[in-house]
Amino acid sequence: MAVLVLDAAHVHELLTPGEALHAMREALAALARDEVHQPLRMVVRPPAAAGLMAVMPSYRAGENAAYGLKAVCVFHDNPKIGKDAHQGAVLLFSAATGELQALMNASAITEIRTAAVSAIATDLLARPDAGDLAVLGTGVQARAHLMALAGVRSLRRVRVAGRDPERTRRFAADAEKWVGVPVEPCTSAESAVREADLIVTVTTSAEPVVRREWIADGAHLNAVGSSIPTAREIDTATMAAASLFVDRRESTVNESGDYLFAAREGAIGPDHIRAELGSVLIGAAPGRTDEKEITLFKSLGVAVEDLVAADHLYREAQRRQVGAWVTY
Incomplete structure (x- = not known):
């Protein structure tokens, strides 16, 4: 054949x-x-x-x-x-x-399907008026997520932070052409995240790049970069404070470093997972419940x-x- x-x-x-x-x-x-x-x-x-x-x-x-x-x-x-x-x-x-x-x-x-799933999570869970986006990372997924999220929310401002300042500046300059809104290169993850109501982490970091004290009430996070048990992008305090949504429960409790580190520290357990994203999509589980709630979608990517x-x-x-x- x-x-x-x-x-x-x-x-x-x-x-x-x-x-x-x-x-x-x-x-x-x-x-x-x-x-x-x-x-x-x-x-x-x-x-x-x-x-x-x-x-x-x-x-x-x-x-x-x-x-x-x-x-x-x-x-x-x-x-x-x-x-x-x-x-x-x-x-x-x-x-x-x-x-x-x-x-x-x-x-x-x-590249394409991961960003599309994050866009679905954003559409389901972020506040309707959310439009101040922070992107941590400057690689393939950073570009894909920026484009995908621009399709489900009207972005007002974008801030981006990465490990390499020159690469971050180049990414920001290119990104303005892609989405047609101001894109600011930041010198730290904190300066990108503070006051943002949409946050995307697409890094290769093994240690947290986001801290709870930086995150505004009502923000929505897409945590994408870590897909192995030994690495995480999100600190324990944020995992505990956020309403947690996942692509698959079984995958999260076995494979997600973001979840497993916080669980080992006693901050969360399996019951902390609000719902799988598909259940919210078909109306079988609730999504965001109030304007000040922090929602977090932990993306692992499933087959x-x-x-x-x-x-x-x-x-x-x-x-x-x-x-x-x-x-x-």
Whole structure:
């Protein structure tokens, strides 16, 4: 049979921000309705290796049934050489025969779907008038999140902070062109976060980059950068003070350093998780309850997001005759 191969450019062409929002709503709703079989990701961390590999399988039942598998390597030093930290592939398989249908660039899918899910969380949980955005990080996900959040809230101001002052200045200058509002480069995370009502953390830091005392009442946070148990971006006080929403409970209590550090310190437990985002989306769980509440979405990224994105891309590539078809 013929297998579809999509590179990063194809993925960006076929999975626009608007289409990504639609696809991720579909994925989160399917997860909330128990239409997805999705084991925890398996992570391979050789002691002396430079990076790690994560393997994320999933199955979605129903009319668009399919198997998906993402195999991705994470190399946090890659941005220093101009490469995305995430490198890998998403595979799509027929639910009827098990045949391989497509091989797609995982970096591009991860970039787009992660930001789309954060935009959904922001749309569901942030105050309607929120528009003062702080972005911590200057990499691929910083750009993707800035663009995605601009699609669900009217941004008034953006402040960005990163480890490299010159890179932060360049990012801010470029970002003004992307979103058409003032973007201020900041010399510290604190100066970016104070007074913001939307906060995004997309760093590779192993230690907290956000402190509770910096966060304004009523703010919404998307904590995205840490997806392993040994690293966190959010301090314990913030985790304890915020109403916590997650993409998947099972993943959070096993894989999220932001959650696990705070839990080990006795500040929170499993009951602190208000709801999975999909449950809020389908109306099965409440979201924000008052204007002064701090809401926090802890994003880990789950396999069904990659599966639904790949299924959308496969159908669009067939419809528009995009990509390379290889006999397999």
